[in-house]
Amino acid sequence: MRCAGMRTTTLAPVDTSVPVADSDVAASLVKEAGTLAATMLAEGLDTHYKTSISDVVSAADHAAEELVVRRLAEWRPDDGLVGEEGASRSGKRTWYIDPVDGTYNFLSGLPYWCSAVGLTDESGSLAGAVYYPARDELWVGGRDRPTTLNGVPLARLTDRPLAEVSVSSYFHPPRMSDEQQLADWRSVVGKAATVRVLGSASVDLGGVATGRIGLFFQSGLGPWDWWPGVALVLAVGGAAEIVELHGSTYYIAGNTQSVSEAVTALRQPRP
Template sequence: MTPSDAAPRPDEHDEHDEDARLAARLVAEAARLAHRMRAEGLETRHKTSVSDVVTAADHAAEDLVRDRLRAERPDDAILGEEHGTVAGSSGRTWLVDPVDGTYNFVSGLPWWCSAVALRDGEDLVLGAVHDPVADATYVGGPGLTPTRDGVPLEPLVDRALASTCAATYLHPPLHDTEVGAAWRRAVGGLATVRVLGSMSMDSLAVATGRVGVLFGHSVAPWDELPGAAIIRGVGGVTRHVEAGGVDWYVAGAPTAVAEVCAALRGEPRDR
């Protein structure tokens, strides 16, 4: 019997409910802090490219989350985008993306958020995302009914690729590579495409039925897991597939996900 198949402990659901409440508070506080700091003015530093940026708000928001977790979950490990790993002894790890969509954040575009996820060993327990523009907090997981501000989300409706939109991205320097060829195969079967710039916000769009599927390559765990937990909780699926020499993450409606994976691998389309 695998850990995910094992019967839950009598107190496991209560513990996860407490974790969910904590996660919801953390992402809301982190996003509001970042929003206030942006209003006061921020300097931007580039990391790997002109579109890969970081600000003092990213660091301050992650510090806020890390400090709270150290105080309230001192035995848990923490993996943050900006500050790396804090070791733990419980087997549980919190993943922290203090500002997901920093380029949008500093540019005044509304598609950004703060996000966390909790993993127990290899099992994904929950994710939480705060959308500061809507002032809405989403939290949920594979065994925890996803909610927006406490109201349950509707189950995901399955969709075929040709009838839906995808949230995706591919940086321009990769368009003429094997990675670009795989991406073009996938987008060729879609109704339309949106390049929005925040994986966790894209995940909320999938989980609420506004977008049918999302995919991207070389996705960091703090970008993937907060939204993955919520998508799985509403009946969506998440997959990884190798294509063009990189690892692709695909999430959303089951049929669309299967079709994106097949297209990335270059498998013939059904006629």
């Protein structure tokens, strides 16, 4: 892999005198960030490890996050923000930024990655957008905007039992020795039709909103992994739950029936 240093991107000016909806801001942010990351990947990147061999970060992560932060300073200067790579400022509302969600895939030549942002207020999820460059797919949705994929409205989710749907998930290998957490994880995925471990929470959640995946179930997420995609699921009539159990936090989203059955299975007493 060729190496390239940090990049400061020259941004085209935006007309902030014209009101722009939050969901449209989110869509523009992820499209621009994802395009930048893809360009930098093609040119070659410097890679660093964070907590493990699979927890990686690249110059593209930092450059794309910087781009989003600079854009938000123009469009939403009074809002707070939290970025996976360390950007932070306080505000009544908060934008959560995942500049490259699925960095391990991104750097390994696997196309399953995205750029994602989610906006929250005191009531919870407000808007989200996910851009999946490999398929040029842009999901946008939120509290006041039904989810669209490349501008086309998605069908509302309908109830299906957990036994008939796929589950997207992840289980970190070092945790395999934690029998309690492994049992909790199996209590849900073991009741599904099949399980998929794909490597990008926000693309997974976009897939749930689209009906490609039946249920999202994962523990240990950062807020930037959750808020962008869950906005999309909620905006097509889906359900979402956060469950605290045995020292872990589980994030669940999908159609109402599958989510309810997953929560029940997770909370079921086990020996």
